[in-house]
Amino acid sequence: MILFTSFDIHEVYISSLQMEWKQQSGEIQLTLQLFTDDLETVLQSRTDSRIQLDPDHQSVDSLLVLYLNEVLALSYFNNPIPISYLGKKYQDDLSRIFISVPLPEAVEKVDMEYQLFLKQFPSQQNVVHFKNGSYLKSYLFDGQNRRYSILLSDQ
Amino acid sequence: MRTLTYLQTSLLTFFSFILWSQDTPTEREGGHLNNNKFKQLYEEFSTPNRYRTASGAPGDSYYQQQVDYVMDLELDDRNTKLYGEETITYSNNSPDALPYLWVQLDQNIRQKEAPALEKNGTGFQPLTRASTFVKNYMDEPFDGGFHIESVKTTNGKPLSYVINQTMMRVDLPSPIPPGGQYSFSIKWWYKINNHVTNRARSGYEYFPEDGNRAYVIAQFFPRMAVYNDVEGWQNYQFWGNGEFALNFGNYEVNLTVPSDHVVEATGQLQNPKEVLSREEFKRYKTAQNTFDTPIIIVSEDEAIAKETQFSDKKKTWRFVADNVRDFAFASSRKFIWDMMAVQVGPRKVMAVSLYPKEGNPLWEDYSTVAVAQTLDTYSRYTFNYPYPKAVSVHARNQGMEYPMICWNYGRPEEDGTYSDRTKFGMISVIIHEVGHNYFPMIVNSDERQWGWMDEGLDTFMQYLTEQEFGANFPEAIRPLENYPSRRGEPSKIIPYMSGDQSIISPIMSNAENVFQLGPNAYAKPATALNILRETVMGEELFDYAFKTYAQRWMFKHPTPEDFFRTMEDASAVDLDWFWRGWFYSTDYVDIGVGEVKKYHVSSEPGKEVYDLLEQYNMTLEDLPEHMMYMVAENSDSFDPSMAEGSPLENSKSLRDYIAENNPEVDRSDAKAPKYFYEIEFEKPGGLVMPLIVEYSYADGSKERMTYPVQIWRKNDAVVRKVLATNKELIGIEVDPDAETADIDTSNNSWPQDTVESEFDRFKSEIKG
């Protein structure tokens, strides 16, 4: 048997998001890695056209930015923090999406609401790895856990 | 490493003396059990016995049951139902009398009240699509469970039986004694599901444009459970993830389908002349001796012409298969059919493809050649493919294996174009599923319990085959130089192994209970085997041991220990540490370089020596003769002049020692290394691995060292190595070729590189 396609009976849906706070440059750097098939299915389900995620095909950036803003929301003390999409890369069957989140002042924590693919694949698991220097912490977002407060350091 | 000179040896001794004295504990600690990473796996492994030996081979009392099937099947295309009547002949080769038999009813997972439908927790969505809402809360659930019409003796008397979910216990009039045989029959039918909408390994795809269906039918008949020395009856329920445990046996199957259907199945077709047209039969005969290119038996135009027929007539295709563990078939009037002969060792095997026109042009170009490549590569690493054919059937969104036949995805767009992702996905899945003929169809492990034994080994072999496919068909992968394998390379498992421990399970876990089945049963074991082959054992030792395992357990039922033991038995490489770390734990690799100290030979003792002497209440005079003094470059006692002379010039003790012990050595020739480094390697990761280091010198040269994994056996966190050299050291890199799946490479070099993150690299690229 082979796994990993979106349609597989076994529903192995997973993505990983590396989230690194760079205090000097005043930003949180997000690198989202997911299966291109899954992203294609989700973007297709939101439009009528048969879009393809492929470097040789039309750009889907505007659709993607819209989608990312819908499923990823960061805030602190109820102030939303805008996210800024930088671009994406395809490698084999994976896509990497690069997002910058400006965070000029030091804050204790940010609140994160994250529901990537949850509407389409209820058993989707989204793992977030937060890093600040040597401080590491992982969070598992899924159908039951859509919100966390991300502590930016262990103090 | 070059052999140590007596000089280096004495230096080493001196270093360890200092280290030992520094490490003397001051508080008394409690005792502990043996937690050594190199401890042998006596506790994890079961005791060897006469069924399974300590060497990993079948023992002299090894047995397995034989189950033969004679089946009459009928596919009702109009009503999407499948009818069957089967006679099972069970041969009890075990030493035990069996009062009842367990039969697997896998289709019962599709009963509308199946417990498997409720096996996962759910959460309520505040926002939901209407279609999902209707599916979840309003639709009448599909009822695809078995309808068992009768279970009878060969004399037609009913047998009593009890169904527990997907398992049926058949109670026998009297126990089957050891060596005995028992035959009985089961009559059944079930409603076939749409495998595209129901996401299943078996069912039909419906094509709304022409109203036809393509059937790929598997785990569709009541099948005997396995009885063996390890599990007794393997009657762990079918919950959907854990695949199958099945017996070897012989099959005779009469399969009745609409007369315009084309059929492929496990086994040799017995009546091609009856079921094929004259022209098709002629092509079929030609293909049996055509080795260079696939012969089309049913062309795309011929298949399209049949799409509107919907024949009411029937035809019966007869198949016979020897020594297989299962039977599956594909049937549709939409199928295009091609095949060619492949020489595998001494025998001829047919490589076959079956696909609707929706698969073209991809399928006619690549399916049959991918099948042929798989037979070739796998046979060289294991054993010659023993069956007469291997069939690749195109089914939407499927990748699933059965003996001699498998279903594979990979569909072009409606206009016939396809992306590289679709093409490589299709070739890879064909290699993977055809490869499953070896594991688990022939090396018949228990998939219900150990998903990794077939998926992990098969995914590992898939990687080797894909790379050979790329080398043999460069035009198929152009402009790439290597086939873009998705799994196998160590770097690709890092995101998984560095992930949150709360959602990682050891490989040695049941498929139903792991959080991430993909990495767990496929990618991690495949990568582990790849690392074992390339980095730990070397190809020669690995390949021989792997082949030994495959040949020992060909047409038998191995357990994980049979694999682990054979790999050691045939190679003389102790691998208990490897199995413990990679298969029984969720530890990861992280090895780095720590402090690097440079030492010089001095004529005078430095402060450190005096401190040491004071600690032991000794003076210089108490030391034995010919002591040499080493001073670290960053210590207070260091004087830049020490870096100038050679060790011979700087140490009277050394000159005296050589003069007394080796007067014949010309002092000017004595090769004393000029530079001494003490390098600390640290291991934040739990896995022990060989320590692969590249040293770079000031003259531009590099030297690669592999310290054996045993270096960690007495200290699991830190080891130090002395490097004595005539060249100045300017750089150290651990795991320079990224072959160990080291999850954090920021500590892998000295002096420490500031490694640009992928994010920063991307940022500078787009600014570029």
Ligand SMILES: [Zn+2]
């Ligand atoms: Zn598989």
